[in-house]
Amino acid sequence: MIPSTFDYVAPTSLDEAVSSLANAGEDAKIIAGGQSLMPVLRLRMAAPTTLVDLGKIAELRGVREDGDSLVIGAMATHHDVMNDPLIGQHAALLAEATKTVADPQIRHRGTFGGSLAHADPAGDLGGAVLALDATLTVVGPNGQRSIEADGFFTDYFETALEPDEILVYVRIPKHTGWRAHYEKFHRVSQSWSMVGVAATLDVDGGTIRRAGVALTNMAAVPVRARGVEQALI
């Protein structure tokens, strides 16, 4: 299937991207890895007038350490995330959850930030960032702001992002040495989660000191299971 016609811009810097998005008006859409957007365009379920492609902005990629936290670029692909040694060491839950996303082809194209901004309640990464107490940094014409993961997801496919804002990076406090597991219940290996549980534990000997647990697809948004966390500690 072939999408309706649209204008396409591929800015090479974040500033340029913000102004492109602002100039393109309210029917513009950001394209990151395109793994959710392209099917919608091809089925003509959406017909944006302009696509702003973030694929050429180097500053949106990469994972780096910043003191007690990791900073993960929004355009890091799932493949990047699940194989990144820093994430494996300090945010293992995110790597575990990302490994279960779709299939290798999609994981090479799809992006961490794109998946979060798309906010499909069945998406596997919302629960992980929630359980890891992440903070999401976005930028728009009025500058930069940070949103706690708890407040980022607002409804089905809706987030705290304004239409003219771009998700830049996600900051995750280091969970060094925490154990992690992501379990999802789905019909076939490549289908969406019916439900999922993201859990990460700081275990000392036989004692759970701290716990982060969140649920996928149990509501319109990922749900932090604070009661479970309390019960575990």
Add this chain to the structure above:
Amino acid sequence: MTATMEPRSVEPPNAEHEIGKARVRKEDDHLITGRTRWTDNLVLPGMLHIALLRSPMAHARITSIDVESARTMPGVVAVYTGADVSPDQGSLPNAWQITEDMKTPAAPSLAVDTVQFAGEAVALVVARSKAEAEDAVEAIDVDYEDLPVVLDLAAAAQDGADLVHPDLGTNVSAVWKYDSAEAGTGGDVEDAIRDAEVLIERTFRQQRLIPAFMEPRSVVVDPTGMQTTMWSATQVPHILKIMLSMTLGIPEHKLRVIAPDVGGGFGGKLQVAPEELLTLLVAQKLGKPMKYTETRSESMTAAHHGRDQIQKLTLSARRDGTVTGLKVELLADMGAYLRLVTSGVPILGAFMFNGIYKFSAYHFSCTNVFTNKVPTDAFRGAGRPEATFAIERIMDELATELSMDPLELREKNWIKHEEFPFDTVCGLTYDSGNYEAATAKAKELFDYDGLRREQAERRQRGDTVQLGIGVSTFTEMCGLAPSRVLGSLNYGAGGWEHAAIRMLPTGKVEVITGASAHGQGHETAFSQIVSDQLGVPFEDIEVLHGDTQSSPRGLDTYGSRSLAVGGIAVVKAAERVIAKARPLAAHLMEAAEDDLEFTDGKFQVKGTEKAVGLSDVALAVFAAHNLPDGAEPNLDSDATYDPDNFSFPHGTHLCAAEVDTETGYVTLRKYVCVDDIGSVVNPLIVEGQVHGGLAQGIAQALYEDAIYDESGTLLSGSFAEYLVPGSPDLPNFVTDRTETPATGNPLGVKGVGEAGTIASTPAVVNSVLDAVRQFGVKDIEMPCSPMRVWKAIQSATGGAQ
């Protein structure tokens, strides 16, 4: 003749023979490296593109179509509605009038007054690019007036139901019956039921399935030559040519059909599709090359579906387990129209409900019913998976009722190996088989007794994950088919197959087959056959197919027929090459014909070193300088083979499933199949067919389901909802074989394309039920989704809802 040959394990390939070698397929190189020619890859000079507007309504009157703004869109060349093409489009063909009074509605390619299913084409745009054509489709305005939507198969069959085709006066297309007492092939089933010590009555549902071939359908037509040429992603170029010619009134010699590389079909491309007919019609109207390629969404909603039956079975038996009779009453969902063999699919199953068993009485009736859904038609197995599922499920029910081991019950009833050939209660003659051998081997590979022990232990300790063991001892009729039998069933064509062999002057060989490969590996398998027949190296043989110009005669590929029918035609053609070459070789060596023996590609004068190769004869024929008086300088030969009987592969499939009783989730723990497909030409190809077939059969048991909502919209219209399993969802298959050669053909082959699909579905469902029957669960409809399994457990135990 009684087939007493002992079954044997697969032996290591014989180095001297090509047949039996696990050769890597010669066609894979270009397929894997993307050097393929799919229909959609074709680009012809001046080619225009077609897009179709499809109805979102399942049943509606078209009150107006406004195409004016579409006509003025950029790049648009023409726009057609049903009214525009109705004088020319005719009615899409149905080739199987199963009863004299069968009701066949007119089947337009482009709907004229009414639409009968969501997805039916209502308007067609021709534009310079596909994108422009799709843009213009969006600009077409159609007004529909709702008509009552008929979806429920059982309700549709009742008197007084809303009608799909009011002019027919009923939704029932035909009622077809077979009765063993009337046919003289067995007793009266009503007597058996009356005298039964045990009576099992069950109703099973065969859900609707989507063939889900990998390459969506595509068609290109070039009307600019002397002949109009059609390229199509089809399984049946020969049938397509004849049927299009008859439907559109195009002289047959003015039409050439090519099936280039075709990416799978599973029966889904055994069709004369509306899209093919429309592309041809519009190409001829405009005099320009034309392409139509469907999207995956169109493929799901508009290409034919498979299965969709309600099966009511009554099985009568004695308390010792001997089955005395089987009565089958089917409702079969035709969908909105009768496509090429829609009406006959249930009939293909009619002869298989007795399976491998010696039932003494049998009655079958099938009611074919119209609904406002996409038509059903052939899908891998076509009729036989349905029959096999029903009998293998109900045999397990009988075993449960009698507290017998399901394999013991089956053995009590099946045909013993010394009883072949065996005339069945359906009037077929099974030529050979050895169910004892296949079952013994399967049990051993499966560790049947060990798993039964584990099952008992888990039950004992109330494990939340219970183990179930499912059995399927299947057979199928394939190698479609003897033309006379098809004729007696009123099928619109024969079942022969054609092959030709061209001996090239340099000793290379071209093999032409009327079978039309679309993933099966004919190129490799037929090369192996010819290599053994002619003594020519495998590499020196090219197999040509799928073009009515190079392969003028053929009946194409479906029903596991290519090897068992087409492969034998190749053998016969090769024999004729040798027969033609023999007198010429004798002449060249100045020897007597009778003194020659042909081995390893050479004619040798017996008892001497004197020999001439077949390639030498081919060169001598090319020169034609030194041939016997009156000899024709030509070794090329052809043959058309029409078998006397079907072939009957069989096998024993055993499945162990783990059922999580808390979630209803089913995980296949172990799957063992021992198939007997007769002699094996290429074990690697056989493995591929079995693995793929198992995946597709397991998919029916656990995953796939074409669901319509109450308005007739297909809900499972993409692969996000229509769940085709991937390799991580399937267990490692343990496959093995026994080889009881078919007696009806010189290679002893039976066919393998459908076996895995036919056998596996009941094995899996039986295993799921075996795990949860202890809770009082009696049946779970397919697919056995976590929700269905969980609900079945909960409702049987009075638990949560």
